[in-house]
Each structure stands twice: as C-alpha cells, then as structure tokens.
Amino acid sequence: MSPAKKKTTTRRRATTSAAKRGAGSSRKSPTSSATRKSPTKAARKSATKVARKSPTKATARKSPTKATARTSTTKRSTAGSTSSASAPLAEYNRKRDFSRTKEPEGRVPKKKGKQLEFVIQKHAASHLHYDFRLELDGVMKSWAVPKGPSLDPSVRRLAMEVEDHPISYNTFEGTIPQGEYGGGTVMLWDRGTYEADDEGGAASLRRGYEKGELRFVMHGERLRGGFVLARLRRPGRPQWLLIKRRDDHADADRDIAAEETTSVVSKRTMEQIAAGRRVWHSNR
Ligand code: MN
Numbered sequence: 001m002s003p004a005k006k007k008t009t010t011r012r013r014a015t016t017s018a019a020k021r022g023a024g025s026s027r028k029s030p031t032s033s034a035t036r037k038s039p040t041k042a043a044r045k046s047a048t049k050v051a052r053k054s055p056t057k058a059t060a061r062k063s064p065t066k067a068t069a070r071t072s073t074t075k076r077s078t079a080g081s082t083s084s085a086s087a088p089l090a091e092y093n094r095k096r097d098f099s100r101t102k103e104p105e106g107r108v109p110k111k112k113g114k115q116l117e118f119v120i121q122k123h124a125a126s127h128l129h130y131d132f133r134l135e136l137d138g139v140m141k142s143w144a145v146p147k148g149p150s151l152d153p154s155v156r157r158l159a160m161e162v163e164d165h166p167i168s169y170n171t172f173e174g175t176i177p178q179g180e181y182g183g184g185t186v187m188l189w190d191r192g193t194y195e196a197d198d199e200g201g202a203a204s205l206r207r208g209y210e211k212g213e214l215r216f217v218m219h220g221e222r223l224r225g226g227f228v229l230a231r232l233r234r235p236g237r238p239q240w241l242l243i244k245r246r247d248d249h250a251d252a253d254r255d256i257a258a259e260e261t262t263s264v265v266s267k268r269t270m271e272q273i274a275a276g277r278r279v280w281h282s283n284r
Pocket of ligand 1: 123125129131144182
C-alpha cells in the first residue's frame with residue numbers, strides 16, 4: 001500500500017464515529033428485491049419512472065444522512081406519493097428514526113385476510129389533523145385531514161395524501177418525540193373495517209384509488225356508512241376531498257370531530273395521552 005493510500009484509510013476510519021448519526025437511516029434504505037434479482041431491467045424501469053415523475057427520487061433514496069433525506073423527501077413530495085418505483089413503505093421508513101420514535105417500522109405483512117381495516121388517528125403535530133388510513137394491498141393508504149371527518153354530506157373536507165403507513169400503525173397511540181418526523185401526540189380516534197360500496201372488493205377499491213374516486217362504506221365505532229374520497233386535479237402531492245354520502249348515517253347537525261374527544265381504545269383525552277408515560281399503546 002502506498003503511503004498516500006494509507007493516509008486516506010486512516011482518515012476515513014477517524015470519521016466513522018462522526019458519520020454514525022447517518023448510519024441509522026442508511027441502514028434503513030430499502031433495496032428492492034426487484035433490483036437485487038435483475039439489476040439491469042429494474043434499473044431501466046425505475047430510471048424511466050424517475051425521469052417521468054421525479055428527478056430527485058433516485059438521489060433521495062440513496063441519501064446517507066437524515067437531514068439530506070428529509071430535504072429530498074420534501075422536494076420529492078411535490079411530485080406525488082404514489083410511485084410504484086419505490087418499495088412499499090420506503091418513504092415511511094425513510095422519514096423516521098426508529099431508534100428515537102416508538103412508531104412501528106414499516107413492513108408489509110405476508111398474509112392478509114379477513115376484512116380491510118381502517119383507522120383514524122387524531123394527531124397534534126405542528127398543525128392538528130386527523131390521519132385517515134384505509135388498508136389496501138398490505139399497506140395503509142393515508143390522508144391528513146386538517147378538520148377531521150364530517151357527517152354532513154354538504155361538507156367537503158380537504159384530505160392531503162401522505163405516505164403509505166404500515167398496517168401495524170393501526171394500534172399506535174402515544175407520543176412521537178418532538179423534533180422527530182410528525183412529533184406530537186397521536187390518539188386512536190376511530191377504527192373498524194371498511195369495504196368497497198359496490199361489493200367489488202379490493203379490486204374495486206384499487207380501481208377507485210387509481211381513478212381518484214374512492215367510494216367505500218365504513219364500519220367504525222364513530223364513522224359508519226358511505227364516504228367518498230375524490231382526488232382534486234391539482235399539481236403536486238395529491239389532494240383529495242373527503243365527503244360523507246347521503247344515507248342513514250349522515251347527520252348535518254352533528255360535529256363529530258368536536259364531539260368526540262377521546263380515544264376509542266384507551267378512552268383517554270389528548271392531554272392524558274400526552275401526559276402518559278407510555279408512548280406505545282397496543283390494544284392486542
Ligand atoms: Mn399525521
């Protein structure tokens with residue numbers, strides 16, 4: 001080894017501890033199985049998608065440090081969240097440091113069965129909102145609804161699509177540390193099952209999601225009956241409207257988000273959850 005080379009090696013070793021903070025997120029960086037199996041084909045495929053949808057995506061996925069990953073994610077989010085070019089839950093995992101938050105790591109369960117689940121989490125982050133999540137194809141499709149759901153069919157609630165969440169997130173109630181992604185208190189505001197409104201099952205829901213017109217029936221503790229999520233034709237990350245459909249469960253006189261202020265699981269208020277010592281609540 002030449003002396004010059006030796007020097008470089010030593011210097012590199014010395015900086016290892018300084019780079020440790022970034023190590024967590026680089027470890028989490030997803031390597032899609034498609035890429036591993038057939039690098040050429042997958043690379044060509046994703047290159048096409050990246051070029052079409054978001055030029056920063058490839059760099060974002062490789063970003064070794066958390067700060068860079070966050071910045072890239074923000075940039076990337078303007079190009080939409082629904083790319084099939086990234087592995088499922090890649091964006092979810094990239095945004096979180098699981099050594100700091102008690103939120104579950106994103107994994108797609110092998111087997112799914114029974115009915116599709118939904119969950120609504122009231123989330124006091126920098127801005128209060130309700131995270132509206134519908135299970136589809138092994139993940140929870142997610143929307144942030146600033147004002148929460150309404151039972152009044154004449155009311156349209158803005159629902160901003162966010163990254164898919166793992167199904168295991170459906171039992172999360174507690175506090176995400178300040179300074180972490182989504183820092184703040186999370187309450188399980190409603191949960192239950194849901195289904196396509198035309199008895200077409202997951203295929204119908206998938207079609208509706210792609211089309212930007214998702215019609216479904218909820219069987220929750222607080223939300224029941226028909227709802228529609230309709231995607232707006234706006235540039236950037238998809239924005240939808242959440243609207244109650246006219247049926248026996250519609251009620252223009254109730255303000256359900258204001259009325260219901262406790263967890264459907266622990267019965268706690270936001271203040272009680274925030275004060276609680278447990279940051280992870282599992283109802284299993
Ligand atoms: Mn949220």
